[in-house]
Amino acid sequence: MRIGIPRALSYYKYFPLWKEFFTKFGAEVVVSPPTNKKMLDLGSKYVVDEICLPVKVYFGHVNYLKDKVDYLFVPRIVSVERNEYTCPKFMGIPDMLVNIENLPKLIGPTIDLTKRDNKLWKVVLEVGSLFSKNTYLILKAWSDASMSLKKYNQDWLNQSFPEELMITNIDKKEQGVLNIAVIGHEYILYDKFLSMNLLEKLAKLKVSVFTIEMVNQKTINKEVSIIPKKIFWNFAKNAIGAAFYYNKMGEISGFINISSFGCGPDSISNSMTVHHLKNTQITKxxxxLxxxxxxxxxxxxxxxxxxxxxxxxxxx
Amino acid sequence: MSVFLGIDVGSVSTNLVLINEKNDVIYSLYLRTQGRPIEAIKSGLNSMLSYMPLGIDVKGVGATGSGRQLASMIVGADVVKNEITAHAVAAVNQIPNVHSVLEIGGQDSKIIILDNGIVSDFAMNTVCAAGTGSFLDQQAARLGLTIQEFAALALEAKNPVRIAGRCSVFAESDMIHKQQLGHSTSDIVAGLCEALVRNYLNNVGKGKDIKSPVIFQGGVAANPGIKIAFAEALGMEIIVPKHYSVMGALGAAILAREAVAHKEKSSFLGFSLINSDFKTSSFECKGCPNLCEVIELFADNTLKARWGDKCSKWTDIIEDAI
Known part of the structure; x- marks a missing residue:
């Protein structure tokens, strides 16, 4: 069985988890190649208009995969943390995909952890039941998969880019001439086409890059707690928390905010970040972009x- | 006399400046690029050559502006710098204690904040070119005015109308509505100036600490209506420097003077390049699905440079050959 995973949006956050999980059941995971112009053109053709660039590109990736696989994995990720949401487009992805003709079967579980009663293991069993009736095997596969994700995330926390992303950057041991915090969604930043190769351009200038993923969740939550109102957009919260944290770090000399035209959550988080940073004693x-x-x-x-x-x- | 040449190839204008060893401007030229940067550079150099007294020796060349790569390949530049740095350098040269630089060019607008002569913050317009020089050009043309007449009209306004300035498409439809309602052209033009300034300050100037002395430069600074609108919105005196329209080129010339100080000889190819026949052509590379548009520059039918490929495979071949 061949399962296609588009190299876009949530791919950059969760890919090792999904790959490991599906592979455990003997499935072949097919990932679309890095974004290129043709994918963008095809994506723009099928997607609703007035949508952000990363979603257009997602459609291009789906289009590339559609006749190469038996199933497409297109999760509806509503929420990954209690009382927080991802982004309206993430929530609507499977619905928007119906515009593409001749799609293979979709595996599109809804992942919604907003409420205490919503349990992730229920979703895991639902997806796993496609491959096996053995609950134990499914949960075992999930636990192994979680380990892969942990390792992937650990690379970031160790201040380096995971190998899977194929990013060359300054070796952190060999100090760059400048340290810059780059704040942006991973699906923009690590997609060389979308970010116009920002990370490698900075590497050429011998700049060491620090990103949101390199700050641990505990620190982020602590940093954003100074904002009186809860930020319920999860990605925005991470961006703001990381920026606050980097602002205090002496060796960081400046910030680059990269976001996609028309991104709703970013329009708020960018302004909040800028506003807050301007109000601190430190001016970076x-x-x-x-x-x-x-x-x-x-x-x-x-x-x-x-x-x-x-x-x-x-x-x- | 030793001189240094600065070339700024922008979307709307191509500017050339010659300075002497003391950074004094001895020649400046503002030309319309008209979508043909190579011709603009050549005709600029040609006019410069006919003006120049004998015995002038170009010791260094700097290129800036969105066409800086192209310019540097054609003339052989010693330094190729982005517009922000070039504009900041020129502003400090003109008004040494300048704090804020408002710059509106043909297709971009920027704000530069300086602290003791060093850039401490800057911003440029994002994807949208609303409210830049090319928009004013279009609107002047639509009203059947030259850009000079258009600029003068704003000063005659008695009661500027309010025009939506956030988006140039909206602004245009708003202007048409106001015309059809019977407002005078001068009131509409002045309203447009105010809208542009409002949009600039909300967008590019957002969160920036604008303090006196404030310089307003770039091609649009020729328009006194905008200058007045800035002065009113900010409640500050706005200085338009003498060489406001060629500041990028002036900055490039100063940077060239600094750059050749560490060099034995300038890379300048000499004025004979005016007689060379430059041609560009492009092709779509089919090597991968990115389908890059690769541009080739020929001088007298010899391939001189290539650019535009993301992977640099075409660029590398030519660099190896040269």
Whole structure:
């Protein structure tokens, strides 16, 4: 059995988990290749208009996979933490996919952990029942899979990029000339096409990059607790918490915010981050980058170069 | 006399500046790029050559602007710098204690905040070019005015109308509505200036600490209506420097002077390049699904440079060959 996983959106957060889980049952996991222009073109054709670029690209990946696999894994991720939500588009993905013709069968479980009573293991058994009737085997596969995810996340927490992402960056042991915190969704940042290769451009300038994933969840929760109102968009909360944390870290000399044009949660989290950072005693420059369908890289290069010049003159 | 040349190839204008050893501007030229940057550079150099007194020696060349790579390959630049740095350098050269630089060019607008002559913060417009020079150009053309007449009209306004400035498409439809209601052209033009300034301050200037002295530069600074609107919105005096329209080129020239200090000889290819025949062509690389558009530059039918490929396989071949 061949199961397709689009290399987009939640892929970057959970891929090792899903791959390990499906492989345990003898399934072959097929991942679409890194994003390219053709995928974007195909994605734009099928997706509803007025949607953000990462979702367009997701559709391109689905389109690439549709006649190469028996099943497509397209989870509806509503919430991964109590009383918090992911993003409206994540919640609607399986519904939007009906626009694509000749789709294979979908495995589209709803993952919604907003309420205390909603248990993840129920979803695991539901998906696992496609492969096996043995509850023990399913839960065992899940526990092994969770270990893979843990290792993947640990790479980040060790201040390096997981191998699976194929990101070359400055070796953290060999200190870069500048340290910059790059705040952005992993599905933008680690997709070289969407981010216009931002991480490697920074690596070429000998900049060490620090991202949201490199801050542990406990620290993030503690950092955001100074905001009087609870931030119920989970990704936004992580972005804000990480930015607050990096603001206090002396060796970080500036911030790059990268987000997609038309992202609702980002419009709030970016403003909140900027507003808060401006109100602290520490003033670190912030560069805002907005990506959309344009493929000309001149604009983004100019901004990165200028930001680099600015920081370098300040630091030296 | 030793001089340094700065070239700023922007979306709307191509500017050239010559400075002497003391950073004084001895020649400046503002040309419309008109979508043909190579011709603009050549004709700019040509006009410069006919103006230049004998005995001038170009010791260094700097290129900036969105067409800086192209310019540097054609003329042989010693330094290629982004517009922000070039503009900041020029602003400090003109007004040494400048704190805030408001810059509106053809297709982008930026704000630069300086602290003791060093850039401490900056921002550029994001994906949308609403409220930049090319939009003003379009609107002037739509009203059948030259951009100079358009700028002068704003000063005659008695009661500027309110125009939606967030998006240039909305602004245009709003302007048409106001015209059909019977507002005078000068009131509409002044309203548009205010809308652009409002949009700039909300967007590019968001959260920026704008303090005096404030410089307003870039091609749009030629428009006194915008200058007045800025002064009113900020409640500050706005300085438009003498060389406001060629600040990028001036900055590039200063940077070139600094760059050649550590070099034996300038990379400048000489004025003979005016007689070369430059051609560009492009092709779509089918090597992978990215389908990059690769651009090739020929000088007198010899391939000089290539760019535009994400993986640099075409760029590398030519660099190896040269």
């Amino acid at each position: 420059p912030i560069l805002n 907005t990506i959309d369908e344009h493929t000309g890289e001149a604009g983004i290069n100019t901004r990165i170069e200028a930001f680099y010049d600015l920081l370098k003159r300040r630091v030296v």
